[in-house]
Amino acid sequence: MSEIAKKSTEALYKQVALVLNEARSRVLQTVNSAMVQAYWKIGRLIVEHEQRGKKRAGYGDSLIKGLSERLAVNFGKGFTPRNLWYIRNFYLAFPKVNALRSLLSWTHYRLLLKIENKEAREFYEVESVKSRWSSRELDRQINSLLFERLALSKDKKQVLEMAKEGQTVDEPKYLIKDPYVLEFLNIKENAALLEKDLESSLISKLHKFLLELGCGFAFVARQKRITVDGDHSYIDLVFYN
Numbered sequence: 001m002s003e004i005a006k007k008s009t010e011a012l013y014k015q016v017a018l019v020l021n022e023a024r025s026r027v028l029q030t031v032n033s034a035m036v037q038a039y040w041k042i043g044r045l046i047v048e049h050e051q052r053g054k055k056r057a058g059y060g061d062s063l064i065k066g067l068s069e070r071l072a073v074n075f076g077k078g079f080t081p082r083n084l085w086y087i088r089n090f091y092l093a094f095p096k097v098n099a100l101r102s103l104l105s106w107t108h109y110r111l112l113l114k115i116e117n118k119e120a121r122e123f124y125e126v127e128s129v130k131s132r133w134s135s136r137e138l139d140r141q142i143n144s145l146l147f148e149r150l151a152l153s154k155d156k157k158q159v160l161e162m163a164k165e166g167q168t169v170d171e172p173k174y175l176i177k178d179p180y181v182l183e184f185l186n187i188k189e190n191a192a193l194l195e196k197d198l199e200s201s202l203i204s205k206l207h208k209f210l211l212e213l214g215c216g217f218a219f220v221a222r223q224k225r226i227t228v229d230g231d232h233s234y235i236d237l238v239f240y241n
Helices: 003-052 059-075 081-093 106-113 118-130 135-143 146-152 156-162 195-213
Strands: 218-228 231-240
Touching: 003 059, 003 081, 003 106, 059 081, 081 106, 106 118, 106 135, 118 135, 118 146
Parallel strands: none
Antiparallel strands: 218 231
16 A cells, blocks of 8 residues: 555544544443433332332332342343442432433442532532543542532632642642641641642751751651662651651
């Protein structure tokens, strides 16, 4: 094949691949949306059935267990009692089917169900759609306490910028997790603080403090490198008595 033919084929391949990938994306989105809708309907049926028999002790547990056993025969192992409880709670947490987000998968909603605070749950739901977070990214943002951080911050725009995919909000180099009072370091109250700035101020104060202690105390190094089995790690501060 000539060089011109190769280039022509490559150009055509890229166009065809783009069409196929877009089609796959639409199919996956349709499947995810259909699954979410189905689970919502199943959740509604479970809750309505429970309400009719709610006067019977332990009815919910026995109902879920029995339903799981029956579904496993014809629909596989995906409907364990635990998953059915998730599906039930999904309906209770999101009672309006028209409000479900088509861009969010069942995995997204499973993660959202773990958030007890309704306001926080709604925040992560909206941000997942707005920022097109994958379920993995949503999980990372929840674990980084983004909502709580925003509630405490006076610079919400900067916190959101730091929370973009590819950055981890709970890494010290981006943001201190909890609000600290740092007047003794002559650091002004701020919504976000880089680790290098905090470290520099702390080391300066610590160095002066160690000198005041006299003999027996030693300040060894900053960012001291240690190597174990070929892997390098760095210790922020090394000092001993």
